[in-house]
Amino acid sequence: MGLSLFEKIWNKHVVKEIEGGPSVLYIDTHFIHEVTSPQAFKGLEKRGLPVFRPKQVVATADHNVPTINQHLPIKEELSRIQVQTLKDNCEKFGIELYGLGHPYQGIVHVIGPELGITQPGMTIVCGDSHTSTHGAFGTMAFGIGTSEVEMVLATQCLMQSKPKLMRINVEGELNKGVVSKDIILYIISLISASGATGYAVEYAGSAIRSLSMEARMTICNMSIEMGARCGMIAPDDITFDYIKGREFAPAGEKWDDALAYWKTLYSDADAKFDKEININAADIEPMITYGTNPGMGIGVSGHVPALSEIDEKEKPSFEKSLHYMGLQPGANIKGKKVDYVFIGSCTNSRIEDLRMVASFVKGKQKADGVEVWIVPGSKQVEQQAKNEGIDKIFEEAGFMLRQPGCSACLGMNEDKIPAGKYCISTSNRNFEGRQGPNARTFLASPLSAAAAAITGEVTDVREMIP
């Protein structure tokens, strides 16, 4: 029997199998950031252990950093201490840090790929659930907790039970105005916020194959939003072209060797999956969420489900969610007023996202009363945007281009959406309070978010493009 992409990578990284227990997996690259690492370093110190393979660890500060005036000291004391603690730990344990002020600083899941650190066939972990992003390169990438961060720092290994395998095939051509964010929101709305729990998911099919690396990362990024352990896409020429020439990509003879291996990383024709889902790309329209988990999504021309469409058992959670959002069952979503637009996060803050938004808003003006934040995923994305004159387009449209970080995705740093306000956001979670206490989130693509910035309400972007 043939092997799946997942199994090929898994098998190559098993150090040991424990009978009746998890496997010990070797981890090639470990990304860390300021929020989920301090307790892990403390644990190492308590045990008197060094970092086992410091050269395989890369650090950045992203969750808890301001996105304006990054040259000044961080205002909030606890945030400042946390970012400083990361710096101290990296110095002490010999770990490379791309911290504030470094030209490589940025959101951990943006910088790994853009520096060429993320490569096909690798195992990657990070104390962040959106580590699944790296799976776009045909890597096995897991989000882990802090005890596991400590474990990997101490031994470069992780204990994992082998997940079941799911393949999601998206075939055909995407409609006008529909981008990769819509594909993943559509998938999650179809299978629910827990539909892939216990599974590693491989995305396949012609619609996936035709996507750029940035677009593929958006899809793999949100795998966790349906509960998946990881998401992955088999590498191909689009992947190899993206990696070639990047800072930490192999070069010369090493490139040839790597490429020969990478080309073996695909699911064999007779590979077995525990579950397979087929989706027709033509069925997908621009998506938007109306509720408080990412599975509560609908096409923008649709309506919030009526009570009669909801299972009796699920009604209390559904009603709680709509109450929080200030929406009525059965209501149209189009035309709903928005107060904030947030374009950023590890889901949609790459140069291609910014280009997409810029080309749409060029010559247009934001609506009165709407605040628009564009937060690039990294210093390199920020610089590239400036090089291309995208910053000017945003400025003319009344959008604010900020500095790199996780920003308003998670209501942790200075960037929060005020209570009761509606934010159309390109991030990944619409949970209660996610963007700030009592903030209300509509998840959508960068294109749909840009359209709402111009009209001041939830808009069907298809009506605004030729």
Add this chain to the structure above:
Amino acid sequence: MSKQLSLVKSTVVPVNIENIDTDQIIPARFLKATTRDGFGKNLFRDWRFNNDDENQPKPDFPLNNPKYHGKILVAAKNFGCGSSREHAAWAIKDYGFDVVVSSFFADIFKNNALNNFLLPVVVSDAFLNKIFSAVEKDVNAEIEVSLPEQYIKILATGEQESFDINNYKKTCLLNGYDDIDYLLSIKQDIEEFEHAS
């Protein structure tokens, strides 16, 4: 943190809500600490208090209801979804729970819980409903969870169900071992693996 788990017999705190994500369990603005301590006071922060004010508790939320107490938290399906923050497990443990019962747990949360000697017990939908009903009938209804025997029992009715846990993790929890102890013990295997690949 109590390291080691065996038999837990206690009343329960029921939170009958589906898809409880880790942002609800501990909102991100409380993740700024650099130690593992003290997260319990902010457990379910925004569901417990109005306007982020400890003087304005929401009386309807079970944690604020003095009639509910105990070492066992019972929640509806897909508990712990979303962010990988282990702070969620720390907050639940620090608040005083040793066991979380649901019909379905998110993967990362489950691992985080196990790594903190907080036992996630998966029961069937039917059994979960029985627990909720038993507590509705009598807030002092006790539940017994036996890790060695792998069962969960509603003491008032005697109804019980067995639950799964892999042998390796079970041994860790019963004896107070953690994964790092184990991984350090096979360091030679890890180095050999590195040389071979």
